Amino acid sequence: MSELDMSQYLGIFLDEAGEQLQQLDEAIVKLEQTPDDLDLLNTIFRAAHTLKGSSASMGFNRLATLTHRMESVLDLLRQGKLAVSREIIDILLASLDKLRVLKDSIAAGNGDEGELGDIVARLEAVLAGEAGASPRDKVPGSETLTLDDIEQNVIRAAQVKGFQAYEIRVQLEEGCQMKAARAYLVFNNLKEAGEVIKSVPHTQDLEAEKFEDTFTLAFVSREDADTLANIVKSISEIKNVTVRPISLDEDRLVAAEVSALEQENGSLAARAKANSKASEQRITQTVRVDVQRLENLMNLVGELVIDRTRLAEVGNGLKARLGNEELLETLEEVSLHIGRITSDLQEEIMKARMFPIDQVFNRFPRMVRDLARKAGKEIDFIIEGRETELDRTVIEEIGDPLIHLLRNAIDHGIEAPEARLKAGKPRHGTVRLRAFHQENQIVITVEDDGAGMDPEKIKARAVAKGLISREAAARLGHREALDLIFLPGLSTSEKVTDVSGRGVGMDIVRNHIEKINGTIDIRTTPGKGTCFTIKLPLTLAINRSLLVQVGGRVYAFPLANVVEIIDITPADIQHVHRQQVVVVRGRVLPLIYLGQALGLARAMPAGENYAVVIVGLAEKQIGFIVDNLIGEQEIVIKSLGNFIGKIPGIAGATIMGDGSVALILDVRSLVDNLGVEASRELAS
Known part of the structure; x- marks a missing residue:
């Protein structure tokens, strides 16, 4: 087959090679923890064998050669002729890194160019019994003969x-x-x-x-x-x-031949046989779709959602004017039917955009292993909730914050083995990464059983760095002191390493999370450990919001930030340090008129009763007084665009059923721009 003919399969090859490399990465790291798991070894061997075959068929000889050497080492491990050791795992992971370099070169259009370096020599040394063998394998006359x-x-x-x-x-x-x-x-x-x-x-x-x-x-x-x-x-x-x-392992040869035949002919029967672990499982068919097509479909569905709402508004308006005319009843029936179809279509498109968070989590075991080795620490890394699904746009944004949180847990949180033993803890530290659904949000936690954080130490570092004054630090509560770690330039590390200590990272974490309308909270106990909790919306395109009216204009609070709604009277409002507050179930809650926070009015209008929307940011809660409550509604988020730019307190806009534009509020920005020191003090 000509090179031109093979080029049409390049995209498929790169996608599958990426999946196989990631599968190998995860499985090899897991193998170090469970070296006697034969099923895991077989899984690794099959992935390497498949990658070798597809690389050779595409003409990428360097990729095939390196994978072939890896396969030979893996075969020794499968047969028990080579013991799993840290040195062997290091060599296999280094081989994977080189394979990724070759794959990236292919993706860039340069083929699998580049020298393989000493990695092939290291693998050959293992095959020759010069590295990684157990003491039993090292005795004279015990060199292993393996046949490819x-x-x-x-x-x-x-x-x-x-x-x-x-x-x-x-x-x-x-x-x-x-x-x-x-x-x-x-x-x-x-x-x-x-x-x-x-x-x-x-x-x-x-x-x-x-x-x-x-x-x-x-x-x-x-x-x-x-x-x-x-x-x-x-x-x-x-x-x-x-x-x-020499007695050849016929079962293994038959498996290899089936795998090769499957690669060559794309046998659906062979694939079905290999993938059917249980006969009762339903066989699903999948197809690869360009992500941009999903984006376009989501935008079109968003427009349908807007028009569905407008159609319902028009129907209600005509019914109020003309009564129960026959044509109006037909219009209402059609409107309801379109509404149901649009909702179903919206749900299906959203499901098509949903991906398991495992796509983010699966890159972390290798990273944690490498960082722990570099820091001289022993860490058990536990992942829970891999199957939790969220929108691909959220997945793209959450990776970097989680990397920073895990790096900090390893470098700052988990103590050295000797220090843990002195403190009466197990030698191995534990870092737990967990994801789960909670109502209409995704919750991700990064927890460690390390040294924890001392609020007083954080305040002292912030004062020493000149980030806050000594007087301001003295007024901060426990929760607000912990929030100081999100300030740019603050680090609790005593020395600078290539992992942390430069005062960057945690501010990036919060910025990334707030960019996707999420929140982050800290819970820590000195000597016991720290837990970061991230709450994210399921999707960034369509969101449920609470619509309110202020000064004749409509605004939307994201429901993720709304804690509750209360009614108060002027008599309920008190003043502390010139700040309006109200006592709710024994707790002092700062109050501010939303129009005043947005710069639309200097004072709130007089009235007998006020509607208060209580919003929460982690442990902080603030009440916004509004003129009227409209109700809860599903809205399509539209960007304000580069021409308008970023407006403090505004996250975007949406089109209402009557065609008017409502602004979506950025609660974090609103709270941060209030500039009222008393509100910060009382909100903790």
Whole structure:
């Protein structure tokens, strides 16, 4: 098949290669924790075998070569001839990093260009028994002979012609001065009796005398084992010779052949057989869709939602004027039907945009492992709620904040093993990443059982950095002191490392989360640990909001920020430090008129009763007084665009049923721009 023909499959190859590399990354990190899990080893081997086959079929030889070497090492692990160790895991993960570099080069249009460096040599050293072997494997004469698919096929073809395959293990006398010459004589004397298929160590290493005193050959011959042993024993300085028949693992060969056939022909039957773990599971068909198409569909559905609301408004208006006319009843019926269809269509499109959060979480085990090793800490990393789904736009934004939180948990939170033992804790620290649904939100927690955070220490660091005054720090409560870690330039680390200590990171975390209308809260106990809780909307395109009226204009509070709604009278309003407050169930709640917060009015209008919308940001709560409550409604969020720019307190806009525009409030920005010190003090 020509290169032009193969190019049409490049996109599919890159997608599948990315999935296989991620699967290998996760599984290899897990293998270090459960080295005796044979099923996991088989999963890793199959992923590497599939990647090797698809790479070779696409003509990416470097990618195929490196994956082939990895596959050989994995095969030794599967057969129990090589022990899982930290060194082996390091080599396999380094191989994955190189494979990603080659894949990125292919995606950039450069093919799998680039040197493989020393990674192939490191893998060859493992195969030769020079690295990563258990002490049992290191004893003289115990080098492992493994055969790849090509070598096995050669042996099979020879057996069809009447040849027998043997493993010949040769051990030289101790103190042999010319090991390379003895090895050459073995090869030379055997060439009349058959053919050498493979040598361990490699023939180049034998010539350079890069071996101890033992080497092993895969040999095909029509002679019997005793004859071959006598041929080798006739050479001087040979201490011992072992010749035994090679018995190929037929089950494994059949599996490899099925996998290769599946790659070549795309056999649906083979795929169904491999994927059907339970016969009662329903088989689903999937298709890859350009993300931009989903974006366009979501925008169109958003327009339908707006028009559905407008159609209902028009119908209600006509009914109020003309009464129950027959045509109006028909219009109402059609309007309701369109409303139901639009809702169903909206739900299906939203589901199509939903992805398991595992797509974000699956990159973290490797990162945590590497950071823990670099920091000299021992960490058990636990992930829960991988199947929790959220909108792809939220998934794209949440990755960086979680990386910063995990890095801080490892660098700041978890103590060194010796310090944990002194404190009466287990040597291994625990970092737990969890995701779950809560009403119409996604909740993500990052929790550790480390040293926790001391609010007084945080305040002292903020004062030392000049971020707040000593007087302001003294007025801060426990919760507000913890919020100081989100200030740019603040770090509680005593020294700067390549992980943390420069005072950047936590401010980025909050900015990213607020950008997607989320909130973050901190709960910590010194000496016990810290838990960060992130709350996110399910989607950024369509949201449920509370509509209110102020000064004749309509505004929308995102329901994620609304705690409750109360009615108060002027007599209920009190003043503390020139700040209006109201006591709600024993708690002092700061009050502010929404029109005043938006700069629309200097004071709230007189009235007998006031509607108060209580909003919450983590543990902070503030009451906004509004003129009227309109009700809860599903709104389509529209950006204000670059021409208008970012307006403090406004997150976007939406189109109402009557065609008018309502502004969506940015609660965090509103609270931060109030500029009332008393409100901050009382809100904790």
